[in-house]
Amino acid sequence: MTRVWFRVHSFTGVITGLLLFVICWSGTFAVLSNEFDWLVTPEARVESGGRVQSWGVLTEAVQAAYPDATIRGLSAPLYPASAAQVRINLPAQRLVWVYVDPSTAEVRGARSYFNLQRFFRSFHMNLFLPEVGLYLVSLFGVTMLVSLVAALVFYKRWWRRFFKLPRGRGRAFWSETHKLAGLWSVWFLLVIGVTGVWYLFEIARVDFGDGKVRFAGSGDFAVHSIPAATSDPALPLLPLDALVERAAELRPDLAIRHIFLTEDTAIFQGQAGYLLVRDRANQLHLDRRTGALLFEQTPNDYSLYWRWSDTADPLHFGDFGGLWSKGIWFIFGLLLSGLILTGTWLHAHRLAREAGNRARHRWPGTAAALAVSLLVLAASVPFGLIEARGYGPLVGDGRQFPELAPGVAAVIAGWIALTLAILAAWAFLLWRPDVLQTAKARGAQSSPKDITAGAQPPRGRI
Numbered sequence: 001m002t003r004v005w006f007r008v009h010s011f012t013g014v015i016t017g018l019l020l021f022v023i024c025w026s027g028t029f030a031v032l033s034n035e036f037d038w039l040v041t042p043e044a045r046v047e048s049g050g051r052v053q054s055w056g057v058l059t060e061a062v063q064a065a066y067p068d069a070t071i072r073g074l075s076a077p078l079y080p081a082s083a084a085q086v087r088i089n090l091p092a093q094r095l096v097w098v099y100v101d102p103s104t105a106e107v108r109g110a111r112s113y114f115n116l117q118r119f120f121r122s123f124h125m126n127l128f129l130p131e132v133g134l135y136l137v138s139l140f141g142v143t144m145l146v147s148l149v150a151a152l153v154f155y156k157r158w159w160r161r162f163f164k165l166p167r168g169r170g171r172a173f174w175s176e177t178h179k180l181a182g183l184w185s186v187w188f189l190l191v192i193g194v195t196g197v198w199y200l201f202e203i204a205r206v207d208f209g210d211g212k213v214r215f216a217g218s219g220d221f222a223v224h225s226i227p228a229a230t231s232d233p234a235l236p237l238l239p240l241d242a243l244v245e246r247a248a249e250l251r252p253d254l255a256i257r258h259i260f261l262t263e264d265t266a267i268f269q270g271q272a273g274y275l276l277v278r279d280r281a282n283q284l285h286l287d288r289r290t291g292a293l294l295f296e297q298t299p300n301d302y303s304l305y306w307r308w309s310d311t312a313d314p315l316h317f318g319d320f321g322g323l324w325s326k327g328i329w330f331i332f333g334l335l336l337s338g339l340i341l342t343g344t345w346l347h348a349h350r351l352a353r354e355a356g357n358r359a360r361h362r363w364p365g366t367a368a369a370l371a372v373s374l375l376v377l378a379a380s381v382p383f384g385l386i387e388a389r390g391y392g393p394l395v396g397d398g399r400q401f402p403e404l405a406p407g408v409a410a411v412i413a414g415w416i417a418l419t420l421a422i423l424a425a426w427a428f429l430l431w432r433p434d435v436l437q438t439a440k441a442r443g444a445q446s447s448p449k450d451i452t453a454g455a456q457p458p459r460g461r462i
Contacts, residue, residue, distance in 0.1 A: 002154045009150035013343045015365055016143045018373040018426055021340040023124060023140055024192075025419060028333030030120035031317050031326050034078055037116045040407025043099040043109035048080035050103030055259060056241030058100050062086045065107040066098065074259045077102050079323070087113070093393040093402075112402030114391040119412055127376065128384035134203050136376070141196020148189045151182060158183060171349045178342045181335055188332040195316040202309065215306040216283070216297055223306070229264035231289040238291055240266070246291040247284050254282055264288055274299045276320050281310040341422070348429040370427055377423070 013020075029036070038044045059071055066088060073087040083099040088110075090096055095113035100106065126133025152158055162183055166176035182189075206213055216224040240259070247256065247268045257270035257279045268284040271277075277299050285295040299307055314320040318329025385401075392402040404412075 002156070005150045005154035009147050009154065010343075010347055012143050012147040012150070013340065014347055014430065015369045016140060017340050017344055018370060018423065019136075019376060020140050020143065021337055021426070022127075022377065022419065022423070023137055024333060024340065025337045025422075026120055026124040027192075027317075028330055028337060029415065030117075030124045031319070031329045031333060033117040033120040035323070035326070036411060037408070038078070038082055040411055041099075041111060041115065041405045043111060043405075044083050044085075046077075046081060046083050046101045046103070046108070052102045053105045054241050055244050055256075056239055057105050058084055058086060058102070059240050061100060061105040061107050062088065062098050066090065066110070069096075069098075072261055076257050083108055090393075092395070093391075095391055111405055111408075112391050114388050114402050114404070116408055116411055118391075119388075122387060123380070123384065127380045128387055129376070129380055130383065133380075135200065138196055138200035138203060141193050141198075141200060144189060144196065145193040148186065148193060152186070155179060171346065174342055175346055178339060178346060181342075182339055185332055185335050185339065188329075188336065191315055192336070195312045198308070198312050199316075202312075214280075215302060215309075216295065226285055226295040229287040229289070229292075229294060231264070231287050231292070233264075233289075235289040237288045243286050243288065243291060244268075246286060250293060250296065251282075251284050254284065261288070265294060272298065276311045276314050277307075278310045278313050341426070344426055344429065366430060370430060374423075374427070 055074060058074065062071060063069065068091055069088040071086060071088050075085040075087075077084050084102045086098040086100055088096050088098055093112075096110050097113055097115070098110045099108040101108060122128060124137070126137055129136065155161075161179070164176070164180065166173050166180060168176070211221060212223050213221045214223075216222050216226055218226055218228070240261075243266045244256070244259075247254065247266075251268075251272070253272040254268065255270045255272065256268050258268075260267040260269070264287065266286045266288050268286070269279045270282055271279060272282045274281065281297070281299045281302070283295065283297040284293070286292065287294055299310070302310070318325045389399050389401050392399045
């Protein structure tokens with residue numbers, strides 16, 4: 001029975017491992033994508049300190065710099081040295097981030113909404129594949145949990161081995177390292193696997209169930225419909241700071257992180273002391289002309305289903321505790337990606353050791369799984385280009401690619417090149433595991449037998 005579970009663990013790792021690696025690898029970078037954007041986008045960096053200007057002052061500065069813009073949203077600085085971000089639509093380009101110094105209200109510049117955060121989040125979410133991509137990515141939460149359960153079953157008395165340091169060298173050392181890293185990552189695998197399976201259930205419920213994508217909103221896609229503003233359209237819009245003051249009166253506990261502006265409504269979202277929820281769990285909707293309350297929401301209004309729905313994301317990406325929790329998720333994301341790679345390397349070694357006829361020992365379906373995985377990744381390229389172009393400026397009858405910050409373009413290109421190199425090595429090892437055995441044999445032939453065995457060279461010889 002132990003061998004059966006080992007084979008289940010190995011089979012799921014090899015057959016689904018290539019795409020699972022790409023998903024985990026991209027998700028790891030998605031965790032710190034905002035921070036990477038801060039590093040490579042000069043406009044996003046400011047000097048910390050000083051009195052923070054009001055939301056209204058920031059909005060006025062952006063409107064003065066871009067008089068043709070329609071302001072659609074504002075986001076508070078992520079860290080003291082971060083710029084505030086204002087989302088605008090221009091006549092020829094939608095979804096543009098404008099970076100504003102929160103202390104001086106200086107407009108530092110504008111960049112496309114398609115930045116590192118958008119690239120890694122979109123790719124991790126659905127591999128840029130419309131419709132089917134969401135299901136494909138979420139399905140790997142199931143394979144991850146199957147592989148985890150199989151490993152815990154076949155690895156006897158694993159609970160005693162958390163401090164068993166790897167010994168030996170070569171394959172034996174990496175095998176022990178793989179097991180030790182896996183044990184310390186059990187909690188992380190459970191979190192990522194369970195939330196991944198939840199996303200799969202959530203998507204299926206929307207598509208084949210009631211079609212509700214959120215607890216409250218407009219239209220038929222929400223459980224509770226938010227009332228529309230009924231004030232006279234001829235009335236002037238209230239200043240944003242007046243609406244912020246009104247929101248503070250109604251919800252003094254709400255630390256506003258985001259403001260969204262429609263034609264008639266101002267929507268405030270943020271944190272209010274509730275554990276492990278997205279900012280959207282705390283909402284306040286005000287009429288932009290009268291300041292009248294249209295809708296208010298706290299996590300206490302949720303059913304258990306919707307409470308968990310807004311908890312899954314903070315758990316999946318680890319952003320509930322700021323930089324320290326993101327850092328932990330990033331480290332364990334790298335560790336999880338390494339587990340997938342070392343598992344494949346160990347499997348290739350096993351094939352090289354056991355195979356007289358390597359095709360007989362390769363898992364049935366390995367070649368097909370590799371081919372399908374590579375085809376899926378190849379299909380993501382044109383769809384990724386389509387998504388990126390959708391954020392670019394409209395020129396004539398079509399859109400051009402958005403102009404990215406040089407650092408953003410460099411990171412995306414470098415990450416893609418590194419990922420392709422890893423995937424090429426992956427495919428080569430699984431297809432030609434005999435190369436490992438050949439390299440080992442060459443190494444043994446190149447060293448004198450007595451020296452490699454640890455014996456001392458005879459006296460008198462140099």
